[in-house]
Amino acid sequence: MxxxxxxxxxxIWKMQSEMERLLREFFASKNPLLMMAEDLWRPPTDxxxxxxxxxxxxxxxxxxxxxxxxxxxxxxxxVRGRREDTFPSGKRNFRQMEINHGAFERVILIPAPEENIRxxxxxGFLEITLPKAQQIESRSIEIKAT
Numbered sequence: 001m002x003x004x005x006x007x008x009x010x011x012i013w014k015m016q017s018e019m020e021r022l023l024r025e026f027f028a029s030k031n032p033l034l035m036m037a038e039d040l041w042r043p044p045t046d047x048x049x050x051x052x053x054x055x056x057x058x059x060x061x062x063x064x065x066x067x068x069x070x071x072x073x074x075x076x077x078x079v080r081g082r083r084e085d086t087f088p089s090g091k092r093n094f095r096q097m098e099i100n101h102g103a104f105e106r107v108i109l110i111p112a113p114e115e116n117i118r119x120x121x122x123x124g125f126l127e128i129t130l131p132k133a134q135q136i137e138s139r140s141i142e143i144k145a146t
Contacts, residue, residue: 017042020107041100047108054110054130061124062086062099070119070128077108077117077128 020042046057058079060068068081085101113130120127 016109023107041102041104042106043100043104045106045108047110049132052132054113054132056108056110056126056128056130058106058126058128059124060104060121060126063126065121068121068126070117072110072113072115072117072130075110075112077110077113077130079106079108079126079128080104 044059046055048055048057056077056079060081060083063081063083067083068079071078071080080103082103083101110130112133114133116131118129
């Protein structure tokens with residue numbers, strides 16, 4: 001059962017990543033200035049839920065806290081930020097380059113979150129906790145004759 005859950009989670013993750021890419025391309029195609037903007041990088045992100053919360057954990061080491069912006073609009077959580085290049089200016093000959101610099105953005109769909117979100121940033125990890133909306137218990141409704 002656990003492997004089925006893992007497989008389903010990977011499929012959902014792939015679909016979400018593709019949706020993020022399509023949304024970026026759609027909005028960039030409508031705005032020529034965005035088409036010329038630098039490419040955004042996507043920090044590694046885990047999204048999971050507990051009994052009462054959705055939790056988003058993002059690896060963004062080297063990003064200053066003041067350079068992170070978190071927005072919740074309906075069921076869409078958007079995390080934007082920027083990691084500055086810390087290398088000295090001038091000519092550089094890289095043998096290997098894997099650390100992304102510049103602007104980043106992640107768009108994450110959270111089903112029915114409450115507005116009361118909490119965020120913390122420690123040891124290079126941003127953690128966002130979104131309380132789940134209270135679920136309304138199903139109940140029978142009596143129909144009265146008029």
